[in-house]
Amino acid sequence: MHVETKPGDFGPPRDEQELAAAADIMMQSYAMAPAAATAWTQRVGRESLRLLREGGHVAGTLVSIPMGQWYGGRDVPIVGVGGVGVSPIHRGQGTATRLMQHLLREARESGAPLSTLYPATQPLYRRVGYEHAGARYEVRVQIPMLDVSERTLTLRPIEAKDEAAITACYQGQAQTRQGWLARGPYVWSRVYVPRDGTATGYLVEGDSGVQGYLYVVRKSLAGWKQELFLSDVVATTPAAARRILAFLGEHRSLGTEAVWYGGADDPLLMLLREQSYSVKLDMHWMVRVLDVAKALEARGWPAGLSGALHLEVQDALLPENHGRFVLEVSDGAARVKRGGEGRLRLDVKALASLYTGFHSAEALRRVGALESDETSVRSAVSLFHGPQPSIRDMF
The missing domain is CATH 3.40.630.30 (Gcn5-related N-acetyltransferase (GNAT))
Structure with missing residues (x-):
């Protein structure tokens, strides 16, 4: 009923x-x-x-x-x-x-x-x-141009018993990449079973244990050719990176391109002899700050850098975020309290871009998304500086 x-x-x-x-x-x-x-x-x-x-x-x-x-x-x-x-x-x-x-x-x-x-x-x-807070890029590598040779590590099919090791391997890489997801079951399911098919997993290991892995979906093309879509690829050592590229290169007789997603600065591309690849923007993703104080205290900050910012945030939807905050950073952590002088003024959308490091305080000021004195802008540029944020996964 x-x-x-x-x-x-x-x-x-x-x-x-x-x-x-x-x-x-x-x-x-x-x-x-x-x-x-x-x-x-x-x-x-x-x-x-x-x-x-x-x-x-x-x-x-x-x-x-x-x-x-x-x-x-x-x-x-x-x-x-x-x-x-x-x-x-x-x-x-x-x-x-x-x-x-x-x-x-x-x-x-x-x-x-x-x-x-x-x-x-x-x-x-x-x-x-919400506002732009990072970008997801499509990486396409020409398989016939992969001439990497590596046989010091073993590459084998992934088994059920490898799940914990793979999760740890991914986390070890993700925590060094600004914006990457701390995956839960829903996102991991998209790795194993992407929209375009079921992925086959391969593990890279040596004497020290698991050093990398990849999940591959083979997409059929005309004339018996195939494209390799990697729903995930992780290498934690140089040897593992070379072994993965060598494995992809071994598909050169029928493989056209290997495709995966992530940041424009993917370090795997440094191992290629020539620029036999393309990196193309797939989509910008957006962030909404739900709790100003909690968000600023939850993230990590540059080690050895200390400073303070007097923020004034506008948020028409969540009044709890509206007002002045003092951000104090030291020893890689932050403490936030209410009040202060409000020297750096921005709305909650601009705060999202600043928070992730996608746009600097100076860039936001240039387009009118932020108002501030010079000293506060320089402090914000230093405190929020870091690698460009990206995400590998679609969800």
């Missing part, structure tokens, strides 16, 4: 009927086949789905994914957002904005200081406080 709803009613699906409604919205929002939309809702699970009910009907849906993101070598809890969709009959009425507002309040109450997403459209997410 259908349950009557109140305007703005937000939460997980209550029954099979609402689960089917979520699948229908996904089908119509993203041009998915009906079977694919149903399979998607089942894979996501009720506990991750959120629905907005208006006028007695399911008006919108999204996926809320608790996980983490590495900033300054620390795992900062985040709520990832995906699969945002609105029923065609509810569009143009502010439904998507209300859906996101409900999600942000829930996410803040969960204790997560940040929310991260890939935008299908930017105006919606900027209206609720």
Whole structure:
């Protein structure tokens, strides 16, 4: 029996009927086949789905994914957002904005200081406080040009018993990469079973244990050719990096390109003899600061650097973030307290770009997203300096 709803009613699906409604919205929002939309809702699970009910009907849906993101070598809890969709009959009425507002309040109450997403459209997410915070790049390497030779390490198929070692191997790399995800089960499932097929895993190991791995999906092309899509690739030693590249090169008789995602500064590319590869922007991702003080205290900071910033933050949606804060950094950690002189003024969107290191305080000032005195700008440039943020995974 259908349950009557109140305007703005937000939460997980209550029954099979609402689960089917979520699948229908996904089908119509993203041009998915009906079977694919149903399979998607089942894979996501009720506990991750959120629905907005208006006028007695399911008006919108999204996926809320608790996980983490590495900033300054620390795992900062985040709520990832995906699969945002609105029923065609509810569009143009502010439904998507209300859906996101409900999600942000829930996410803040969960204790997560940040929310991260890939935008299908930017105006919606900027209206609720998200801003560009990093980039995901597509790397394409020409397999016939791979002439790396390496046989000192063993490469074998991954087995179930290797799961813990692989997780540790990934984490060892991710924590050194600004913005990479601290993966949970949902994101790891996308590594094992990407949208375009099931991946085959290979482990690289030597006398010291696991030193790397890769997951490969072979995509058939015309004329018996194939493209190798790597849903994940990690090398923790130079020998492991060379062994992985040698393995890919051994596919040169039929392989055209090896493709993976990550940062534009992928160190694997340094091992190639020529620039026989392309690096192309795939998408900018966005961050929303849910809790200013908690976010600033959760991330890591440059070791050996100390300083203080007097911030003034504007946040029209979450009044708890609105006002002045003093950020004090020393010994790689931060302490935040209310008050101060508000010398560096910005809204919560600009704070997201500054927080991840995607844009410097100077760059934000040049486009009018930040106002400050020279001393505070120089301090902010130093404190938030770091490698460009990127993410390997889509979610």
